[in-house]
Structures are given as structure tokens and as C-alpha cells.
Amino acid sequence: MTNGNDGLRFALAQIDTCVGDLDGNGEKVLEFTRRAVSDDATVIVFPEMTLTGYPIEDLAFRATFRNAAWDKANSLALRLKAEGLGQAFVIVGTVGTDDERRLPRNRMVVLHDGVVWAGYDKHFLPNYGVFDEFRIFTSGERSLVLDIDGFRIGVAICEDIWQDGGPVAELGRQDIDVLLTINGSPYEAGKGHVRHELGARRASELHAPLIYLNQVGGQDDLVFDGGSFVIGQDGKMLERSPQFVEDLSFWNLRHDADSQGMSTVVPELGTDEEMYRACVLGLGDYMRKNHFEGVCVGLSGGIDSALVATMAADACGGEHVWGISMPSRYSSQGSRDDARLLADNLGANYRTETIERVFDTFQEQLHLESVAEENIQARIRGVIVMSYSNSKGLLALAPGNKSELACGYSTIYGDAVGGYAPIKDLLKTKVWDLARWRNGYAEAHDEPVPIPVSSIEKAPSAELRPGQRDSDSLPEYALLDQVLEAYIELAHGRADLLADGFDERTVDTVMRLVDRAEWKRRQYPLGPKVTSLAFGRDRRLPVTNAFRE
Amino acid sequence: MTNGNDGLRFALAQIDTCVGDLDGNGEKVLEFTRRAVSDDATVIVFPEMTLTGYPIEDLAFRATFRNAAWDKANSLALRLKAEGLGQAFVIVGTVGTDDERRLPRNRMVVLHDGVVWAGYDKHFLPNYGVFDEFRIFTSGERSLVLDIDGFRIGVAICEDIWQDGGPVAELGRQDIDVLLTINGSPYEAGKGHVRHELGARRASELHAPLIYLNQVGGQDDLVFDGGSFVIGQDGKMLERSPQFVEDLSFWNLRHDADSQGMSTVVPELGTDEEMYRACVLGLGDYMRKNHFEGVCVGLSGGIDSALVATMAADACGGEHVWGISMPSRYSSQGSRDDARLLADNLGANYRTETIERVFDTFQEQLHLESVAEENIQARIRGVIVMSYSNSKGLLALAPGNKSELACGYSTIYGDAVGGYAPIKDLLKTKVWDLARWRNGYAEAHDEPVPIPVSSIEKAPSAELRPGQRDSDSLPEYALLDQVLEAYIELAHGRADLLADGFDERTVDTVMRLVDRAEWKRRQYPLGPKVTSLAFGRDRRLPVTNAFRE
Structure with a gap:
């Protein structure tokens, strides 16, 4: 020494x-x-x-x-x-x-x-x-x-x-x-x-x-x-x-205090790169430490599943990613093409499992309408994703982002199915930012660009009924994300949000959605505690809560 | 005054x-x-x-x-x-x-x-x-x-x-x-x-x-x-x-300290009655405070769903309970009869939704085997229960007990589906105790006995393959529950459990099952936290945990 x-x-x-x-x-x-x-x-x-x-x-x-x-x-x-x-x-x-x-x-x-x-x-x-x-x-x-x-x-x-x-x-x-x-x-x-x-x-x-x-x-x-x-x-x-x-x-x-040693000072990363790498490391370590070698994820052609699959390919290699396209009568041809193109770009395994026959069989028996009819499509997809997980030992990835999870704009036991949700803490506008950053990184390094441009640019839709758009149910994401940030992260109350300059209708819509989504975010059932140690009682906000600001 | x-x-x-x-x-x-x-x-x-x-x-x-x-x-x-x-x-x-x-x-x-x-x-x-x-x-x-x-x-x-x-x-x-x-x-x-x-x-x-x-x-x-x-x-x-x-x-x-007033002293309840009433009050208040007027629950003919439906009828009246029998080729006639008899006893709504056609349609497409084939049956039932929940505005009840949840002996997104799990904190042996207590209470009060005797007395089975018995996968419940109590409630380690007199094979089986079931009990997906406030990070044991005693 x-x-x-x-x-x-x-x-x-x-x-x-x-x-x-x-x-x-x-x-x-x-x-x-x-x-x-x-x-x-x-x-x-x-x-x-x-x-x-x-x-x-x-x-x-x-x-x-x-x-x-x-x-x-x-x-x-x-x-x-x-x-x-x-x-x-x-x-x-x-x-x-x-x-x-x-x-x-x-x-x-x-x-x-x-x-x-x-x-x-x-x-x-x-x-x-x-x-x-x-x-x-x-x-x-x-x-x-x-x-x-x-x-x-x-x-x-x-x-x-x-x-x-x-x-x-x-x-x-x-x-x-x-x-x-x-x-x-x-x-x-x-x-x-x-x-x-x-x-x-x-x-x-x-x-x-x-x-x-x-x-x-x-x-x-x-x-x-x-x-x-x-x-x-x-x-x-x-x-x-x-x-x-x-x-x-x-x-x-x-x-000598005035002549301390200097060593390598690594430059700082930009915010988007930092977040992207955080998500990839989180997913990669969860897989490695829990002994998963591959993942499966439903590919809708939309931006959320595209970013999730790209992160997964970066975490474990495209050959360990299984992308499953599960089109219905409401899926546009563009969406199907984007899903396949993404899988090709990533070198991922790609399968198509149409949900039409199972959906028809369910409907002959159950005759569901409106939201129940929408949800069952998402749940059939959830069953298919889990069947890949069970058959091949893959970690199922849930593609939900923070904006939709906060507002309850997802189907429990449907698109919310999975053991890990790589972008659950990213607001939708940040999902777009990271997708653009990742494509830009590929361009800058002369690598193939992973995410189809049309997945980034098209208007978001759950494609569960004809012509559906996220903006039918939610404020535009650019606005929604600002309100969510103020309401959730900064804990602004109704009066604060109005003082922030948001209009009353938007504030009331978002507050109502977020307050009601609490039970959805808790996807395990509640139940009474009658012995000294119950499983899984762990949350920060009461599910049962009648307070309205 | x-x-x-x-x-x-x-x-x-x-x-x-x-x-x-x-x-x-x-x-x-x-x-x-x-x-x-x-x-x-x-x-x-x-x-x-x-x-x-x-x-x-x-x-x-x-x-x-x-x-x-x-x-x-x-x-x-x-x-x-x-x-x-x-x-x-x-x-x-x-x-x-x-x-x-x-x-x-x-x-x-x-x-x-x-x-x-x-x-x-x-x-x-x-x-x-x-x-x-x-x-x-x-x-x-x-x-x-x-x-x-x-x-x-x-x-x-x-x-x-x-x-x-x-x-x-x-x-x-x-x-x-x-x-x-x-x-x-x-x-x-x-x-x-x-x-x-x-x-x-x-x-x-x-x-x-x-x-x-x-x-x-x-x-x-x-x-x-x-x-x-x-x-x-x-x-x-x-x-x-x-x-x-x-x-x-x-x-x-x-x-005058020596002559304090005496007032009514209500007698204490027995343990089984106390636990039963705790479960009924918990469920009833959850419904009332979250504005649910009725519940739906899959009725298998087994003891767990029978006790859950009976508690629900006590909480909100049989007319607000929807019991759904969802038989498959593996369901015995006795199970179907018990399900119908229970619903009749409770004055509950009763529907039969066979899962055969949907199961066949899935299988023509997916060709699943072994555990994947078992799980998809449970998940089809989960989709049906949720379709009743969505269509009729009912609270879906998950019938899992603490013994099977602790051991991971349930299907995530299948029988684990529901917004509330009335007996999730009761070990299986206690489920039997409370069923017997409830029937005895009815007898003592000259009321109709709710739970079919054969639901209480038959050997527990998930009925997901021919001749299946819980005891194929788990120790007998009388033994299992003792080990669970020592391992979970008393936090006894492996050496302690052996000193408690349990045999080595049972101890190792139960410890392995419980340790691996942690991720199942957390039915929401994990995901990385990248901003200051994430949703739903709240548990007591790490999911990722390599420690083995």
C-alpha cells in the first residue's frame, strides 16, 4: 500500500x-x-x-x-x-x-x-x-x-x-x-x-x-x-x-486541504437519458434478481407498449422479448403494421393472437355492452399475455403510464396485467419525450431507430370501440399532466389548482378521476384483518374515503 | 342535566x-x-x-x-x-x-x-x-x-x-x-x-x-x-x-371510589362468532362506504366460496348476492349441486356460466398444457366474474383464504380476482370452524341452515384437472396451518420450526411456498420510481429477496 x-x-x-x-x-x-x-x-x-x-x-x-x-x-x-x-x-x-x-x-x-x-x-x-x-x-x-x-x-x-x-x-x-x-x-x-x-x-x-x-x-x-x-x-x-x-x-x-486529489469527474446525463436508463436498469435488475430470462408484452402499435418493449430489449436483448399483437375488429391496420415494425426493429419474437373468436364466444354467452364490452377485450388480452408468461416462464410487462394509471384509464385484469410496469411512473408527455430521446440516441450512434414514428405521432387511442380517442375521456395530455403534477406531486388542493390557472372544468374532472382511481391502483383485493398479521396491508391513502375538496 | x-x-x-x-x-x-x-x-x-x-x-x-x-x-x-x-x-x-x-x-x-x-x-x-x-x-x-x-x-x-x-x-x-x-x-x-x-x-x-x-x-x-x-x-x-x-x-x-356506578355489562362473544361478525361488518361497511349495493362471487361448491357468499348474504341480504356457478369438464356433479343448494338457502341470485366453449376456443388458438392449462380456466372465470361486476355494478368478491394465499395456491387474475376478499385473513381450518359455527347458529335460532354439509365435509379441490386434490400440492391443512402460524405470525425461523416439532420435509415445503408467493400477493405490477411520488409503493417484505434460511 x-x-x-x-x-x-x-x-x-x-x-x-x-x-x-x-x-x-x-x-x-x-x-x-x-x-x-x-x-x-x-x-x-x-x-x-x-x-x-x-x-x-x-x-x-x-x-x-x-x-x-x-x-x-x-x-x-x-x-x-x-x-x-x-x-x-x-x-x-x-x-x-x-x-x-x-x-x-x-x-x-x-x-x-x-x-x-x-x-x-x-x-x-x-x-x-x-x-x-x-x-x-x-x-x-x-x-x-x-x-x-x-x-x-x-x-x-x-x-x-x-x-x-x-x-x-x-x-x-x-x-x-x-x-x-x-x-x-x-x-x-x-x-x-x-x-x-x-x-x-x-x-x-x-x-x-x-x-x-x-x-x-x-x-x-x-x-x-x-x-x-x-x-x-x-x-x-x-x-x-x-x-x-x-x-x-x-x-x-x-x-494539505488546499491540494486535495482530483480524480475522474464523469459528466452528468441529460434528464431524458437519466430517466430512460433508470427504467432500463430497474427492469433489468428485477429480471436478473428474480431469475427471469425474458419478457412478454402486448404490442398495440401505440407509444406505451412500444417504449416498454424497447426498454426491455435494452435490458435483456431483443431475442428475449416476446411481443404479442392481439388485434380486434377495432384495431387499425396502421396499429398492426406499427407493432410488427417495432418487433422487427428490436429483433424481438413476434406473435399475432387475434382476440376475435374468443371475444365472439364470450359475447354469445354474456351479451355485454358499453364499458363491460370494452373491458372484456382488454381482459382477453390479459389472459393471453399471462398464458405466454405461464407457458414460457416470461415476465409479463404491464405497459401503463402514470397519467392513465392516475386517472384509472386502464382495465384492471386487462392491460394492467403484469408483474412489472416499466413506465408506471412516467407521465404520458414524458413517455413521448423518452421515445424521441431513444430514437435520437440511435440516430446519433448510427444504430437502427427502434420506435416507429407513427407510434409517436398518432393520436392516442385504446381502440376498444370504433373511432375511440383518449381525448374523449381525458383532457389533452399536455394539460392533464400539468394538473396531475400539481395535484399529486405538489399536493395542491382545488383552490390551489384554480389559483395555478387551470380552468374549473378540467380541475374537477381530473380530481374526480384521480380520487376514484385509488381502488384500481390497488389491484389486490382488500379484506378484513382478523388475526395479528395480515398480508399486504400497505398503502398511503385510504381506499374508503369520502373527502371531496 | x-x-x-x-x-x-x-x-x-x-x-x-x-x-x-x-x-x-x-x-x-x-x-x-x-x-x-x-x-x-x-x-x-x-x-x-x-x-x-x-x-x-x-x-x-x-x-x-x-x-x-x-x-x-x-x-x-x-x-x-x-x-x-x-x-x-x-x-x-x-x-x-x-x-x-x-x-x-x-x-x-x-x-x-x-x-x-x-x-x-x-x-x-x-x-x-x-x-x-x-x-x-x-x-x-x-x-x-x-x-x-x-x-x-x-x-x-x-x-x-x-x-x-x-x-x-x-x-x-x-x-x-x-x-x-x-x-x-x-x-x-x-x-x-x-x-x-x-x-x-x-x-x-x-x-x-x-x-x-x-x-x-x-x-x-x-x-x-x-x-x-x-x-x-x-x-x-x-x-x-x-x-x-x-x-x-x-x-x-x-x-366515592368504593361505590362507582354499575351499568350494563354485555357478555363476551365466543371466538368463532367474534371472527365471523368481524368479517361481515368489514364487508358490509366496505360496501356501504364505497356505495356498492350488491356483490358477485363465483360459487364452486367448495367451502371458501360458500362461506364468502353466506357472509355476503348476512352483510347485505341474499337478494343482493349474485352467485355464479362456472362449471367445466372437471367440475363434479356434487359441486354443482352444492353451489345451487347454497344459493337457494341464501335466497341469492344464481346463474350458471359454463366455461367450456370459451376454454375450447382459447385452446384451439393457444394449445396450453399443465399449469398454463389450469390457470386459463381460473382466468376465464375471473373474466366472467368481472363482467357481472361491470354490467351490474356489483362488488366482485375474491374467495381466497389465508392458507392458500400464503402458499401461492391460487391463480393471479383468476380466482384471486375481486375488489374485496372477506376471508383473506382466515386460515383454512378457521374457515371450516366458522362455517360450522354459522350453521350451528342457524340451527340454534330455528333458521334455515345456509351451508351444505357436503361443502364442509368433502376434500378440498381446485377442480382444474381430473381428480385434483389440494393435498397433492400442500400438506394437510391441519398441519399446514400450524406451520403457517409459527412461520408467519410468530416469525419462527427454520431451526425454530424444527424445534417446534415439525418434520423437515414439511418445514422446507411450506417455507419455499411462502417465500415464493410474495410476488403473487402483490397483484399490482411493480415498476421503477423515477419521480418524487410514485403510486402504491407500500409493502412490508421485499419482493426481490434472495435470503433462504
Whole structure:
């Protein structure tokens, strides 16, 4: 290990872990540590809850799991030493147990010289948005400063730097040389800048550079984007790792604050590219971690299924994508042509399963009309998609976007069928943006353009009755998406929305649609809880709710 | 109002509120207060979060909603006075706003003489099981003692008495005459005794009787059972209200601790009756509060759908129940006869929709085999059930029980279809218990026995292939349910289960089934979160989870 003039060499091991996979995550720590040490690093930093994966939710309450994680940390320390890596300081996250109350902790441990050499427990436990940590963990009470090769390294875990006070404030009185943080910070559009600003502020307060090591990878509906960085106390970016891929970067800490090491600073991505890559990584990791090798998706010729199939081809290769065209009497020839063209562009498997005969057979028996007649077409398609899923072991993809899901403009057990919905969090206008971005990317790289232009340009239609248009039932998407953003994301009430300048009719339409769609978004049935633990009670808004603004 | 010799007269208004229905809940407060005052009560006690309903989840974050609730409390106080009820002390729960931080509070207010006369904010915010209050509310800091007609009344809200310390401990130093608590305590089998013991302990500690006023009614998947009570400092039950119905009872507080008033003490229900009534109330309230007048359910002739249809008939009347028999080539004649007999017994609407022609049409096109062939039968039935739901505006009921849902022994988008699952939280052995109890109840009351005996006694089968039995795929239910109880409810790990005396093969089978069923229980598709607020991310266990004990 070479320090001396170069100061202390850190390796930023931005890895993709899997929840519950103690063995696999441990192997990955070993592999990255080998590479880091061979590049002369002394301190190797891994993300929050490295060994367990993150977030572990109620797994934390299983004593068996906590014991297995503890065993893994110890055996890993021994194995590192046995491989001649004992002199490195390997910083990993894991689950711990509160000594007094036997409750779970969100813990950082330092593996060194064959033992768990030091430990630190997360103090601030986020309890908002996607986070439920206060429910699961108890808080650590102590700050920690590591003394390595004459450098004083303060440590913190994720939320500890987002809140004022606590252990980071305490570190401000400890004259540290660097603040090392390990994180599991999920991707959100624009969050990179927020992290950078926060990092710069803490570095300035503590008069020390800050290392921000973030997890990368998809875990259920969260995507961690990586983008780890080191920022100086003057706000200068000293290192930035790429987003959406595993990475091993290096940075040297020096005693002289004015001449800190500079390392590779990867340029930032544009918003559309960032979102697109987030969706692809989320889908790809969900497949890999749940052992799916391929996907099936209904191809309508419309923009939503076209974008979903393209993302899938980018995630697992076109040859693992099964596109199923399921035309009816209401499907235009243009739609069928677009579906086939898309599949050809992607190199995907393509099948046509007309729904006409089954639809006629159902109707001879049931004689359905209006919405019931529309829904049964979508449900026949749902049955066909699931039959491909069952027969071939494919992950069924639901092509719904956030605008239609928010408004309940989809058929439960119909087009909403699937195990994963790659664009469920993209408003419709953003779906168009990403489709255009993806085609533009292909053009710029001299690759075949995947998405047929007519899928992007034609007026959206569910094609469940003659001449149907989305705009028969919904405001135009350009307007709808603005109202949804204000009503859902900003929690504006009716009076706020009118003050925002939206007209009364649109506001009332959108509010009514969104309020009534709550039960549709919950596609598992509700039911009473009569014993101590029921399955799947988990939502944020009551389904039964009579409040009208 | 007559106090004097009778002391202070309390009315226990155990009402059924609806989340978000500020007007409806306010009207109910008015109506019960009129009745209480006409029976000479001075203090009228309503449940936790009376005006808003409970639990309100993220509605708490909408300032519009909090403002409307505040207006409702004030206008209600004025209206009470205008009606000549201003001298009563009306104690209701509502949502408040923390003055400093503008965050939501779980608040009790006293309406008196036309104004909001006093207020108290809940201190301990439960953050486990079905409760997420710490996420939503901030804690109150002060205890409150009301002085009414010379009596000192300490107050608390629900969790405040479940935790040691806090405002209730403070009340112990205040020489109070009674502890008045308002609650939203969901039903769990056996919880009544736990509440009584807790009440007796607090009454003893505070040297004062305790009033426990609980909400009644269903709210999504929670059922509140009422069962309000007053318990003396010597542990003697002084009043107990019935469970599962709205109720107005009275109790007089006297200065002489040794001669506290006695009132009606309703006898406790047996466990099976309690569970049955919980399920019926949950379903009935879900229908009423979401404006469904009838239900549809597939009738297989088996015990699960038979119990569900019987509960539905008890909840809304047999004439509002649509039972659909959907036989295939694999359905036995006995099953068809049992389905028809059940519908006749219940006075339900009965339809037969054979699935044969649609199944054949699908198969001519798709040529499915094995599990895919089994699943498509269940999914055709799901489409038919939903077509009745759509055509007639009926709530579709999913008949799954907890044993099969836990093991994934059901078809997603097939028999799992529905908006409400009345027995989703009952293990299979408990399904049989409740069916026998319901038939026995009918016999004891000289009513027609609803459930055919052969539905109870025959071996369970999904009838999706010739001669199929549940026991081909699952351990016998008597054994399976014991393992499920230990693995899920008690969180026993593999070693614990073996130590419990279960054999290794059974343990490994059940653990594998339960671990793999997680994604099935989440019937909405997952998808990546790319903006600040995604829909429906809310679960307790990760779907992606590689941990194996």
C-alpha cells in the first residue's frame, strides 16, 4: 500500500447488491476489494447495507437473518485476511442488533485484520416517502472517527447528513480530515444536484472533503443510480462516478486541504437519458434478481407498449422479448403494421393472437355492452399475455403510464396485467419525450431507430370501440399532466389548482378521476384483518374515503 | 342535566365513522349528542378521530383537509349550542395542526358552549403492525385534566395508555377522578382481554376508573369492533358495550371510589362468532362506504366460496348476492349441486356460466398444457366474474383464504380476482370452524341452515384437472396451518420450526411456498420510481429477496 506523498487512497466501490443474498453480496465485496487493493487502495468503501441489500423492510425483524448477516461479516473479515487483504480497511453496511433491546440497527462495519474492527449505527432513520426506517430500526447514539494512517475519518450513513444535528454535528467538533458517507439513495429526477449541494454544505461546515458512496441497481420499485462523488470543502467536485452502472473509482486524501486529489469527474446525463436508463436498469435488475430470462408484452402499435418493449430489449436483448399483437375488429391496420415494425426493429419474437373468436364466444354467452364490452377485450388480452408468461416462464410487462394509471384509464385484469410496469411512473408527455430521446440516441450512434414514428405521432387511442380517442375521456395530455403534477406531486388542493390557472372544468374532472382511481391502483383485493398479521396491508391513502375538496 | 347524587353522567357514543366524510360524521355526532342529552348525560364521548374517520393515512398531509376538519369542529360547536345542547361537553377526535411546524396532529377536542373549549394531542404515535402514525403526525407534549362539575377528568388517546410514561404517567400525579380515553383499536382475535387487562392496570395505577371508548365499523381492511368499557380501579368491569354495532351506553361517575356506578355489562362473544361478525361488518361497511349495493362471487361448491357468499348474504341480504356457478369438464356433479343448494338457502341470485366453449376456443388458438392449462380456466372465470361486476355494478368478491394465499395456491387474475376478499385473513381450518359455527347458529335460532354439509365435509379441490386434490400440492391443512402460524405470525425461523416439532420435509415445503408467493400477493405490477411520488409503493417484505434460511 502506498500512502506517503499520495496521502490516503480510497476506493469507491459502487456496487449493485441483492436483498437477502448474503453470499452473493459477500462475494462481490471480496472481488471489488481484490481489485481495489491491487490498485493500492487502503480504504475500500461500499454502499449502505452492502451485505444484506437495501431496503430490507421486515426482513430486519427476523433474528435468523440478523444472525446470518453477523456471521457473514465475521467470515468475510477472516477470508479477506486469509487472502492477504487483511491490511485493507473494508467499509460495508449491514444489519446489526441493538445490544440492550435486541432490536435491529442500520450498521456500518469496518473489516480489518481478520476482524470486525469498528462499527457505527445510523442515527437518523428516514420515515417519509419510500422510507420506513424508523419503523424497522432503532437509532445509533454515538459518532465514530476512524484513525487510519494518521488521518481522522468521520463516518455517517445516508440520512445522517440530510438532517441537521446528530452525529455529523458532533463530528464538526472532532477536527476530522474527511467525512465518509455510505448511502442507499434512490433515483429521482434532478436529485443529483440536491445531493451535490448537500455534500458541499456539509463539507464546508466540517472543513473537510466529503465522500458520498451510493448504491447502484434496481430493487423492486426503487432504482439506485450510483453517481457517487467526492466534494471538497470549497464545493469543488473532486470525483464523480458514473450513474446506473457498477464502478470502482479511486481518490487520494491529502493532509494539505488546499491540494486535495482530483480524480475522474464523469459528466452528468441529460434528464431524458437519466430517466430512460433508470427504467432500463430497474427492469433489468428485477429480471436478473428474480431469475427471469425474458419478457412478454402486448404490442398495440401505440407509444406505451412500444417504449416498454424497447426498454426491455435494452435490458435483456431483443431475442428475449416476446411481443404479442392481439388485434380486434377495432384495431387499425396502421396499429398492426406499427407493432410488427417495432418487433422487427428490436429483433424481438413476434406473435399475432387475434382476440376475435374468443371475444365472439364470450359475447354469445354474456351479451355485454358499453364499458363491460370494452373491458372484456382488454381482459382477453390479459389472459393471453399471462398464458405466454405461464407457458414460457416470461415476465409479463404491464405497459401503463402514470397519467392513465392516475386517472384509472386502464382495465384492471386487462392491460394492467403484469408483474412489472416499466413506465408506471412516467407521465404520458414524458413517455413521448423518452421515445424521441431513444430514437435520437440511435440516430446519433448510427444504430437502427427502434420506435416507429407513427407510434409517436398518432393520436392516442385504446381502440376498444370504433373511432375511440383518449381525448374523449381525458383532457389533452399536455394539460392533464400539468394538473396531475400539481395535484399529486405538489399536493395542491382545488383552490390551489384554480389559483395555478387551470380552468374549473378540467380541475374537477381530473380530481374526480384521480380520487376514484385509488381502488384500481390497488389491484389486490382488500379484506378484513382478523388475526395479528395480515398480508399486504400497505398503502398511503385510504381506499374508503369520502373527502371531496 | 342531573348530577348531584348520581355524580357525573357519561354517554359512551360508540359510532361507525367514514374516513373523509366530515359532514356525515358531524351529523352523527349531533344525532348521538341529542339522544345522550335527552338521557341526562353531561359528557358525551366519541371515538378517536371522530370527525375525520380513522385511519386517515396521507390525507393528514393535505392542508385543505385539515382546514376543513377545523371548520367542521367549530361549526359543530355552534350548531350544538344553537340546538340547546351547549351545556354538554362533547368529546370528539379530529386532525389538528401543530402550531409551530404546521404538521398534522392526532387531536381530541371538547366542544362546549358553542366553542372548541379544550384540546389534547396524542403523545405516543404507534408505528408498528397496521399503524403508521409516527410517519404522519407529530407528538403532543402536554397532558390535560378537564374540570367538569367538580370532577377532575384526565384524558388520553389510544396508544397513550399502551406505553408507559408520557401524559398518563403525568396524570398519576394530578389526582384525577377518572381517566377518559378515546380509541381506534382494530379488532384482533383475543384482543378484548388484552384491552381489559391494560385498562385495569392503568385504573389501578391512577387510582381512578378508566373509560375506554372504541370506534366500531370497517375501514378498508381494518375492522374496529367497539366493545367500549368502563373498568374500576379494583379491576371490576363497570360497563361494557356490545361489539360490532353502534351503541350509546351510559355510566355515572361518583365521588366515592368504593361505590362507582354499575351499568350494563354485555357478555363476551365466543371466538368463532367474534371472527365471523368481524368479517361481515368489514364487508358490509366496505360496501356501504364505497356505495356498492350488491356483490358477485363465483360459487364452486367448495367451502371458501360458500362461506364468502353466506357472509355476503348476512352483510347485505341474499337478494343482493349474485352467485355464479362456472362449471367445466372437471367440475363434479356434487359441486354443482352444492353451489345451487347454497344459493337457494341464501335466497341469492344464481346463474350458471359454463366455461367450456370459451376454454375450447382459447385452446384451439393457444394449445396450453399443465399449469398454463389450469390457470386459463381460473382466468376465464375471473373474466366472467368481472363482467357481472361491470354490467351490474356489483362488488366482485375474491374467495381466497389465508392458507392458500400464503402458499401461492391460487391463480393471479383468476380466482384471486375481486375488489374485496372477506376471508383473506382466515386460515383454512378457521374457515371450516366458522362455517360450522354459522350453521350451528342457524340451527340454534330455528333458521334455515345456509351451508351444505357436503361443502364442509368433502376434500378440498381446485377442480382444474381430473381428480385434483389440494393435498397433492400442500400438506394437510391441519398441519399446514400450524406451520403457517409459527412461520408467519410468530416469525419462527427454520431451526425454530424444527424445534417446534415439525418434520423437515414439511418445514422446507411450506417455507419455499411462502417465500415464493410474495410476488403473487402483490397483484399490482411493480415498476421503477423515477419521480418524487410514485403510486402504491407500500409493502412490508421485499419482493426481490434472495435470503433462504
